[in-house]
Amino acid sequence: MSSSEEIKPLCKTSVSNEVVVRFDNVTKTYNLYKNDRGRFLGIFNYNKKGAFLGSVDANKSLSFEIKKGEAVAFLGCNGAGKSTALKMVTGVTHPTSGIVDVKGRVSALLELTAGFDMQLTGRENISLRGQILGLKRSDIKEMEPSIIEFAELGLYIDQPMRTYSSGMKARLGFAFAVAIEPEILVVDEALSVGDRAFQKKCIERIREIMTDENVTVLFVTHASSSAKEFCSRGIVLDQGTKVFDGGIDEATAYYESNF
Known part of the structure; x- marks a missing residue:
């Protein structure tokens, strides 16, 4: 997410007391x-x-709670354990020990092409992913036109995904992820999808979701400026452990002075 973009500040005005993500001594x-x-x-x-x-x-004795509506930045160097922790939130992987408790529909903008069947068409993969998430067929059909329009794949939507470029696969993955009205959104700041115009559209859509008071946001980043722009709280990880958890200004200051 380019710092050169003119972006309105994001601020959530309220946070619920309901805990929607809980890590209890997770390794x-x-x-x-x-x-x-x-x-x-x-x-x-x-x-x-x-x-x-x-x-x-990858994670060691990791414990934290995130409440509904919070926007939390996960800060840390490469190998700090950020992605592993958030993969456990999405259910891509599971803890070796400890408890991960997640309440709500999760949409992950991390590995956009994971889970696609390359032999199926793009349209068929939309249906497949929707069914995996437990969506009704009627809901999938209702979402399908907006997903196809956002992905800008044209006639390719009915071609096998093995014929897609990596960018086309990522665009379809992104379009699906932002169409399901997530209750918990996991975003990787390094996300880069398509050309400059499409990237701008992606950023605008992410921002729209993140301003929703009912959506909980977990934001993976290396950049303090992005963390301050999007989040009110920061969790700093180092070598798989939590070394700081607090307000975003204090978290970014800790991160900048120690890493």
């Missing part, structure tokens, strides 16, 4: 293997000598 451990064969055998607790390289805790 996510990844086992590292020398190759895919070793990784496969590891599923059955059998490891040939030298195949298992060790374990890494």
Whole structure:
């Protein structure tokens, strides 16, 4: 999200007392293997000598609560554990230990093309994703025209997704993610979709969702300026652990002085 864009400040005027995201002593451990064969055998607790390289805790004893309507920035360097934590919010991955409790429909602008079936058409993938989320067929049909219009795919919407460019896949993924009226929105600031004109449209749509008082926003960023613009609270992560949690000005000051 370019700092050169003229953007009106975002401010939510109210936050509910209802907790919609809760992490209770959450640890996510990844086992590292020398190759895919070793990784496969590891599923059955059998490891040939030298195949298992060790374990890494992407998140360690992580605890926090986020209330409905909050806009929270997750700050940290590469490898701090931001994306892993938010993947657990979206359900893409699960904790090794601890409890992750999420209440509400989650839309993630992280890995836009994950979950698509490349053999199906774009239109068929809209239906597939909607069904996975538990949407009614009538709701999916109602959403479909706006998704197709936003993605700007034209006749390609009825072509197999294996024929799409990476940009076309990302545009469809974004269009679907912002069409489902999320209660919890997970946004990666590094998100870059399509050409400059389409990126501007994406930013405007994200901003529109983020100003909704009922939508909870979890915002992944490296930039203090973006965090201050979009969020009122910041959680700073370092090597998988929470090292600061507070108001956005204090959080960004801590981040800037320590990293």
